[in-house]
Amino acid sequence: MKNNEIIRHRKRGKPANESFNRENLLVKLREISLVTDETLNANKLEKLTGIKRRNWNKVKEEIDYINHSRQTGMVDTNTIRSFPLPNIEEIFELYFPQNPKKLKEIFQSLIDMVSKMYEKVLIFEKTKENAITASAEQAREIERLRNELKQAKADIEYYKTKYDEVCGDSTYHSKREILNIPKNVIHIPKGQKKLLTLDFQEQFGKILLDSNKEIFIKKND
Structure with a gap:
């Protein structure tokens, strides 16, 4: 609808200075939003x-909602529930028989709106389905990685002990001969006759069971 056509209809309607309640304003806002x-x-x-x-200004929130939904294509379900649907009977009486062409355009816009909403529902459902599938796959992958980590920790502890x-x-x-260990794997620098507990702990960690004693290791055992 052209703006001047809306204005012409307004001039035949209620006085411009009349106070409108929120419900009436929302109905008119919906009608305007359909034709422009x-x-x-x-x-x-x-x-x-x-x-x-x-x-x-009483319905500023709804006006902002209409502008935002047009720009983003996003519809907030909480807002739309409180937003009145257009009064089809009033629209029909307003444009028929004076302007059947405009009436056809309005109903076509309604059909287009429903079609777009249906397309968005299909996209949403597909996105939701994909998200559920991806979430299940991620959960399985996380469980697999947890099991691998658990096994890796067990392996680390095993090889530490060994x-x-x-x-x-x-x-x-004597044990080197039995276990076929070619030489003492603990290196003691030449000239040093004993290895202090602190040094031993720093280099070999768990080998030392009693941290309060010094361990003496002969160089040529």
Whole structure:
């Protein structure tokens, strides 16, 4: 609908200075939103309908919602539930038989709106389905990684223990022969006759069971 056509209809309607309640304003706002794609505000709505801008300020939140939904294509379900649907009977009486062409355009816009909403529902459902599938796959992958980590920790503890045992056994000549250990794996620098507990702990960790004693290791055992 052209803006001047809206204005002509407004002039035949209620006085411009009449006070409107919120419900009536929302109905008119919905009707205006169906016939124009322009960004709406209180000043523009006053020009289109003759209803003072102070009245339109009562429904500023809904006006902002319409503008936002047009820009983003997003519909907030909480807002739309409280937003009245257009009165089809009033629209029909307004444009038929005076302007059947415009009436056809309005109903076509309604059909297009429903079609777009249906398309968005399909996209949403598909996105939701994909998200559920991805979430299940991620959960399985997380569980697999947890099991791998658990096994890796167990392996680390096992090899730490074996390392400690080999280091300890290698200090005894008799055990080296039994276990086929070629030499003492603990290196003592030349000229040093004993290895202090602190040094031993720093280098070999768990090998030392009693941290309060010094361990003496002969160089040529």
